[in-house]
Amino acid sequence: MGQFSAEQALRGAAKARIRASSSVNPLALFFREFLRHPAMIGSIIPSSRRTIEAMLSRVDWSRTKLFVEYGPGVGTFCGTILEHLAADATLLVVDTNPAFIDYLRRKFADTRFVAVHGSAADVNDIIAAHGFEKADYVLSGLPFSTLPSGVGAAIAQATYKVLASSGAFLIYQYSPYVLRFIEPLFDRVERDLEWWNIPPCSLFWAHKDDEAE
DSSP, X not given: OOOOOHHXXXXXXXXXXXXHHTTSOHHHHXXXXXXXXXXXXXXXXXXXXXXXXXXXXXXXXXXOSEEEEEOOXXXXXXXXXXXXXXXXXXXXXXXXXXXXXXXXXXXXXXXXXXXEESOGGGHHXXXXXXXXXXXXXXXXXXXXXXXXXXXXXXXHHHHHHHEEEEEEEEEEESSGGGHHHHTTTSSEEEEEEEXXXXXXXXXXXXXXXXXXX
């Protein structure tokens, strides 16, 4: 009695880190960075809960060892992904914005969470540097219609290469512009529309079939 276990100590440390990060208002941070970099952030506000649930509804969590997210922002999807992710799996997020990466590193104390300041186009080198060969799923909300010339195509090609057989590229956008990059590469692309989002959001699931490597 009166003694804390190692597990309790770790939980306490994790809660302390989350409390420390709570001094930063995530909505204010998101809005500020949108004003600074509107071409790199797809919306003025984070995605709705309905969008998150719909986008992740087709993920097979039982076979997921590495889940990658491009442009995580303030971590709108990260908490839900970590809730579903197995104890031995990893969520690796990549963002070009150092303010978001710094915020996320303080917000999520989970040992399965890795935040990298870098470009999605370099995803193959990034996961290799962290000991992985392939990703099972890649999620992106990057606005492909406003990315600099050549960047969208480079990200799509790098993503196809990084995905394991039977992997999928999950994309939420506000226009179908991304189709010009993913349809030539992926074996099949499914799509839907989530109306309960501001603005309504197009959802895409680009699949890499078993035989494709």
